[in-house]
Amino acid sequence: MLKVQAISKRFNPGTINEKMALDRVDLTLDEGDFVTLIGGNGAGKSTLLNCVAGVYGIDEGTIFIDGKDVTRLSEFKRAGMIGRVFQDPMMGTASDMGIEENLALAYRRGQFRSLRWGITHDERNHYRELLSSLGLGLENRLSNKVGLLSGGQRQALTLLMATLIRPRILLLDEHTAALDPKTADKVLELSDQFIEEGKLTTLMVTHNMRHAIKHGNRLIMMHEGHIILDIRGEEKQQLTVENLMERFGKASGEEFANDRALLS
Amino acid sequence: MGQIMLGAVSLGLLWAVMTIGVYITYRILNIADLSVEGSIAMGAALAAHNIVGGMNPFLATGVAFFGGMVAGLITGILHTRLKIPALLSGILTMIALYSVNLRIMGKANLSLLRMDTVYSTVEQLGMVKNHAVIVLGLFVVLILVGILYWFFGTEIGCAIRATGNNPQMARAQGINTDNMIILGLIISNGMVALSGALIAQSQSFADVQMGIGSIVIGLASVIIGEVLFGKRNFFNRLLSLVLGAITYRMIIALVLRMGMPANDLKLFTAMTVAVALSLPVFRSFLKPLKKSGKEVI
Incomplete structure (x- = not known):
């Protein structure tokens, strides 16, 4: 591998x-x-x-x-x-962007980015399910800015982002x-x-x-x-x-x- | 007084186009791009030169937009491909454009008096020029706000925002950050040049000096907009920029009317921006130390 x-x-x-x-x-x-x-x-x-x-x-x-x-x-x-999670919780996410927007960025990792919408309705539902599996209550805060999350929440989110598209x-x-x-x-x-x-x-x-x-x-x-x-x-x-x-x-x-x- | 304020609104609308351009680099890309000082004059120069040469004013304005995009491309290449710091890349383009603009116009300023401009078309509908500027300015600004609102919600737009917010994260998510910076600079400078073309046609002349201090005016408008009109969401932010640019012009019209010599204008603007940018420092002096809460996942 x-x-x-x-x-x-x-x-x-x-x-x-x-x-x-x-x-x-x-x-x-x-x-x-x-x-x-x-x-x-x-x-x-x-x-x-x-x-x-x-x-x-x-x-x-x-x-x-x-x-x-x-x-x-x-x-x-x-x-x-490659999926990556860093030591610094600030490093793995874009703090001024929403939770769902960060996930949407990760969802397009390795793919060509075009002028389609950066996030679709179906994706949102998908993210909500995935977030609820973390058990951190983030599924109800999809549009909240990541900057509002604690270090642990950000690392959990980064982890989810790193594995959203199965990394080699x-x-x-x-x-x-x-x-x-x-x-x-x-x-x-x-x-x-x-x-x-x-x-x-x-x-x-x-x-x-x-x-x-x-x-x-x-x-x-x-x-x-x-x-x-x-x-x-x-x-x-x-x-x-x-x-x-x-x-x-x-x-x-x-x-x-x-x-x-x-x-x- | 009403006439003065009307003038401030019309000028503010045209400068709002430039303000949105400055916002794209300063806030979204997190770069202070000084090339806008050159590209605003370049937009004016290209539009004036071509209109004097008999080109359709709308086409001439489009050429100006395109010229600004090229200027942004050059700054972007200097910064990303050649690894020159962003501030210096912008300064290099700005200085280079001064000569380029002189070459375009052939002299330091070009009059557009009694020439057909984009506003003439609107004036033919039976309006005085001041009103025509407001109508067309509003039209252009609303279209641009709409396009940008859409664009920064697309995949590419989101990638540009991520690049400005956290380039390391953006690269880890497979975003070509260099290309996103170049693209952002292209859009920004295109808008600034478009603004220059519209301003030149409204004041009936283009001047090679007209870019001096424009970055500070742009920043002042961005900050005034954010402070007075909010930044709750992206649409709100875009509208704040427009209102900020108009407010800035109104403030300037007011202080001039109150008797401030026009020569002190740039000093006044610079001081306003310096104070606005240092507000967070003063605030932190006033605020008591925050208790550090324990991190709970």
């Missing part, structure tokens, strides 16, 4: 701030894989996601989605294949990190539900070891631009936080140093 071959990304090349964010990373996601991606600060997790989404061009390597070489495709062209890959970039624990759990629960129902191939970045272990069928750990652990199946199900930290120490030769990961 997703095949990343030897991709490298260097930030600020030729300056004293030069940073090798990704160093010949290889990664293959099979159809239906739900991969959690964890690592310390600056490990390259978000960079990897942004390279897959096309936000950054890569310096070397190739990216295939669904067997198609997308390395040179711009971000908006790849969008038809769903990219979740620490999408619960900015929420309080209770809201984060609710959004994660919704994510699980969407991923399971749609059998979506998913790559989820998280800084929370518990979440990384609990969710998905495969866990990948990154360190300094490399993938250092790739645990799946039976083995993943038996992981514990202590066990994971120990394996990190062996693989990287360092102590796991991410306060956010340890404290949460």
Whole structure:
């Protein structure tokens, strides 16, 4: 489904701030894989996601989605294949536009936009049903501006938008990190539900070891631009936080140093 | 006094066309586009030159509209394809257009006295020019409001709004944000040039200087409209722009009548806009700190 071959990304090349964010990373996601991606600060997790989404061009390597070489495709062209939810709840929606208008934008992802109405009557009913499945009462606020919603509501809406047209890959970039624990759990629960129902191939970045272990069928750990652990199946199900930290120490030769990961 | 106010209304209607153009870039695309200073004069220059050359005034006005669209296209390409900051792209087009406009007219100003204009057709129905300007101005403004109301509800229109509101989100939803910015600038500058063509024909001359400060007038009208007439929904916003442009002209007519020297006009307008734009800052001083509510999904 997703095949990343030897991709490298260097930030600020030729300056004293030069940073090798990704160093010949290889990664293959099979159809239906739900991969959690964890690592310390600056490990390259978000960079990897942004390279897959096309936000950054890569310096070397190739990216295939669904067997198609997308390395040179711009971000908006790849969008038809990719659903994304960001860390910042403000980022995934247009705050001055209505809930239904945001959904209508997502409904046309990857399609040619013409001078037809931006939202139709049938769509509205469809959205109302989908929103009521979130259980947040948004189905009665279709024309409300998204800017009026709480962070959790916005993330839930963004999640719905990302999966409205079935994405070939769903990219979740620490999408619960900015929420309080209770809201984060609710959004994660919704994510699980969407991923399971749609059998979506998913790559989820998280800084929370518990979440990384609990969710998905495969866990990948990154360190300094490399993938250092790739645990799946039976083995993943038996992981514990202590066990994971120990394996990190062996693989990287360092102590796991991410306060956010340890404290949460 | 009544005559002065009537003049203010007619001029306000013509400037409303320009105000809507400024609104598209400033509020919808979230770009302060200075190329409008050049394109308003360009619209005037193109219309005047062609009318003097014997072209049908309606066709000449259409040519002006088209010319403005080209100006917007150039600013859009400078900004999106060549990655020049929006403000600077607009300034570059504005400066370039100054020379272009001189070339179009062949001199710094062109008189349209005793020429057939778009208003002559309406005057033939038995109206004085001032009334003809109001009738035709109102006609043009209402048609444009209708078209824009429809357009920004279409798929492409929604994509432009999303681009201005949150470009990152727009790209993630598969919207080509660069093209949407270019398209918005094209529409905006086309309208501004159309406004310039209508203004030149109503005042019976085109002047290469007439664009100076027009962006500030446009912004003043946008803000006055929003503050006085509301922004509840898109239709309301469009009407507010028209009323804002008319109100601005009435205010100017009033202060001039009260004895303010005409030379101080631009200073007065700039100060008005500065105060209006800084209102949120003053408000936040006055408001007590808000309690931060806990986020519940």
